[in-house]
Amino acid sequence: MQRRITIKDVAEAAGVSTTTVSLVLNKVPGRRIPEHTRHRVREAAEQLGYAANAAARTLRTQRSQSIGFVSDEIATSPFAGQLIQGAQDVARARDNIVLLTNSGYDRELERREIRALLDRRVDGILYAAMYHRVVELPPELAGVPVVVLNAECPDEDVSWVAPDxxxxxxxxxxxxxxxxxxxxxxxxxxxxxxxxxxxxxxxxxxxxxxxxxxxxxxxxxxxxxxxxxxxxxxxxxxxxxxxxxxxxxxxxxxxxxxxxxxxxxxxxxxxxxxxxxxxxxxxxxxxxxxxxxxxxPHHEMGAWAAEQLYTLVDAPDGQAPPRRTAHLRGPVVHRASVTSPLR
Structure with missing residues (x-):
């Protein structure tokens, strides 16, 4: 069986310390590492086929590098798929992943799915609705970083985004x-x-x-x-x-x-x-x-919600950012069904 490539192997190939490799590959902010060194580390990791140990990184950073996306039927609908895509684009830019669930409006199934996501230590949750409505968050999300997507929420501590x-x-x-x-x-x-x-x-x-x-x-x-x-x-x-x-x-x-x-x-x-x-x-x-x-504006709403969720996830303990709400305007898509009247 092929031996697993370690961070030490990357450090030796790049001619740097294991600490430098860790700082570069984990994108730790505030460290003055020259760009040519960062490039050398990334190149060595790619050539060796190094894959970070996600479990070890979670223990070290207390982050799972994942967020949950809880929906009613969005994950099975091509119509609203851009809500997911917008959130994924933001998560991917952080080398994070989005874990999707789809309840089909079954509240008990939704609760089980939320508990399963929390058991996997997701960093936060996007709670998304197929159509614009007012939603109440399930009790399982109390104390969890959460943003409501494509809906409004009366909870004064919960951020949300919906269409204008x-x-x-x-x-x-x-x-x-x-x-x-x-x-x-x-x-x-x-x-x-x-x-x-x-x-x-x-x-x-x-x-x-x-x-x-x-x-x-x-x-x-x-x-x-x-x-x-x-x-x-x-x-x-x-x-x-x-x-x-x-x-x-x-x-x-x-x-x-x-x-x-x-x-x-x-x-x-x-x-x-x-x-x-x-x-x-x-x-x-x-x-x-x-x-x-x-x-x-499905994609824009998905991206807005994910960005807001990360501000909650990244906030220091006890310093949660204030609630934000937004109504986003969608564009007109012109085709051929409108013209000047004949009379």
Whole structure:
């Protein structure tokens, strides 16, 4: 069996002490080691195939070089995978790893998964939600460095990051108004969640700034699925003063608007402009014409949450940084479903 390469082997190959090798490979801050020496150590380690002993490093630093990512269904969904990617990019820059769990909304399973992560001595935990909502942390996370991701938390000691739903609604109206539309409407979600309150609030606020009072901008509700939104949108569009542009609460709802328009012989975008929300690429790029939509800032939120988690992990004992919260704005993804009105 091949002998394991040790830190002593790297030190001999690089012509430095084992202490210097340890400082370089563990990226210990505040040590004045010349860059050419650091390069020589890293090169020797790579040539020898040296792999640090993670267990020994954990005992020495009291860090596992890992963080946990606790989610409801994100790990099995391609839609929100960039939440994980953003966190992984930050962790990877520190030579750390992210350990993922997925509870499927099973609270008991979630508790067992959290305990398993803590047994593995993760340095902190990202507690992530598939969709923007208010969450209560499970008791197992008391006293653990934790940041809530894609959700809000009422705990005054817990940092969180979520999408800026108001800005998203504002931007949707801005796209339609900039194209010249004055008869606008929205098909909103029937569920009582932050997004179903804030997206129409932003949409109506931008309309009001353009001189369109809320009374002139119909907002109707539907389950956030195409099959449910279709009849709701059909009724909205089958009016003498039908809107020339519709904002769908999400891309599924926007698809329902497409289907309703087709039922009534209306063409998108010639007769009706449509804008969605979420930027589910498989849907938005597959419909004809391609759907203009507001993207959720998944990667940015994942990175923000991980950076904030590391500020908690790195803080000296008894000196935890203050709570931070953020609403991040997503970009408009322009495709072909919006154009100037014909009438």
């Amino acid at each position: 739903e108001f800005a998203g609604g504002w931007d949707a109206a801005e796209v339609l108004l900039a194209a010249g539309h004055r008869r606008l409407a929205m098909v909103n979600d029937a569920d009582e969640i932050p997004a179903s309150a804030e997206r129409p609030a932003g949409f109506l606020a931008r309309c009001a700034e353009a001189g369109l009072p809320a009374s002139a901008v119909p907002v109707v509700r539907s389950e956030p699925r195409a099959v449910a939104a279709r009849p709701v949108a059909r009724e909205l569009l089958d009016r003498p003063d039908r809107p020339t542009a519709v904002f769908g609460f999400n891309d599924q709802v926007a698809l329902g608007v497409y289907l309703a328009a087709a039922d009534l012989g209306l063409r998108v975008p010639e007769d009706l402009s449509v804008i969605g929300f979420d930027n589910v690429e498989l849907l938005a790029e597959s419909v004809a014409p391609g759907l203009t939509t507001i993207a959720l």
